[in-house]
Amino acid sequence: MDHFPTNWGRPRNDLSDAYGTFPLAQRPYNGGKDMFAEGVKHTQQPIVTGTSVLAIKYKDGIMMAADNLASYGSLARFKSIQRLHPVGKYTVIGAGGDMSDFQYIQSILDDTIIEEFAASDGHTLGPVEIHEYLSQIMYARRSKIDPLWNSLIVGGVKDGKRFLAYVDLLGTTYSASTIATGYGAFIAQPLLRKAVEGNENTLTEDAAMAILEESMRVLYYRDARSLDKYQLAKITADGITVSESRHLQTSWSFAEGIRGYGAQTQ
């Protein structure tokens, strides 16, 4: 939005000012001059990035999945990065986007948990509080035009209540029974919704694990920034477990039969 009344109703630039309605060759700059503008640099793009995170509600709690890859552009740079991070005893956060920003977020949350523990006031932070805190941080940073370039999923169980919600670099939040970030929002989300919506209270652990594995496999087939090595996090009333890295079984033999995209002679 252009905030300067003198520019209102004028063509956006002289390229489109076919009738010369604006007297100056260039639009005026009304702002002050910042001598140090060149020196101040904010995160304006993610560098080392993680791709999708998937999460669903099921009978006993929340299950989350993310692969172990941190990419540097199209380079598969780090292949054993953990993108699921337990916070306290009831919550796991999963992150896509810039991994250095994610590590910063981890350190903030870990400090907060220690601080809350030291208070020993009989209160502990659950997923609801952690999500609220995180969304205020994310919104505050976007309002400074210096965002933390992540999309985060917060999942957990506390006092018998399941909680699953999302927050991203704009401070946008929502809660749903299935959430997928990044490419997963396009490819995995429909599969997850089909399996979970309406079955949140009946879906077993094995079924939840199976649907997440299948979604991760589909993502590995279609998302060029993904990896066939992933981890699962499970949050139930019994606590948090983050699995060891798992390997996806895939089959590429069908590729031989595809005709028409490559340089085949026939």
Next chain:
Amino acid sequence: MPDMNSLAHPQQHQFNPYTENGGTILAIAGEDFTVIAGDTRQSEGYSIQTRYAPKVFRLTDKAVLAVNGFAADGNMFVKKVRQRLEWYRHAHAKDMPLRAIARLIQTMLYARRFFPFYVYNILGGIEEDGSGAVYSFDPVGSYEREACRAAGAAQSLVQPFLDNQIYFKNQTPAQDTSHPVHLPLHSVLALVIDSFTGATERHIEVGDGLEMYVVLARGNPALQSLQDLPGAEEVTGTQAEERVFVIRRDLKKD
């Protein structure tokens, strides 16, 4: 022709602090009641983020606020309005009157004139004189009191329908009759439901669920019928004379 200034620096894609999260809100004032409604879908681009993210919020027992536009700004704005209303209650031992809330919202929005909350607000409720009222705002605080207003993704579909059905625009009354100035609650609710089913049919960003808040003025004769309405839930906060109800309906999820 590109100017030399922009050529001097490499072209960078800039961070955009805003997005649009779809959905539509609507409010209609009756003589002694107001209906404030919104769908519950939240989306970004072609993706549905969630099927249930409320856009309509009870502020007091006589004021309900609907917000639409950039969801993060909307939630933050509602949070800040509520905080100001709480301070007012602590200072004056009563709820802020509707017209005062409207002016408060104007100043809060205009305070951010140069980094606006990208949110269209519609405030509905009961005025101190007991009349139903709707105030509508633009993102920087321009506002007016109206009888009805639609905003959001399907504003251009819903508002003309309301102009025709509430203000009777382009309708000629039958011989020796005149159009009613105020419609009764049941016809207003029917119009709201029709507006949203229509918008759901024709706009991809509208659907999933409908939340209708009804604020009744003290002694409203419609109270009994509302209490008997299946699915209507009373959400009045205190033993105030105004009564607030929510009615929820499903909308198509495709």
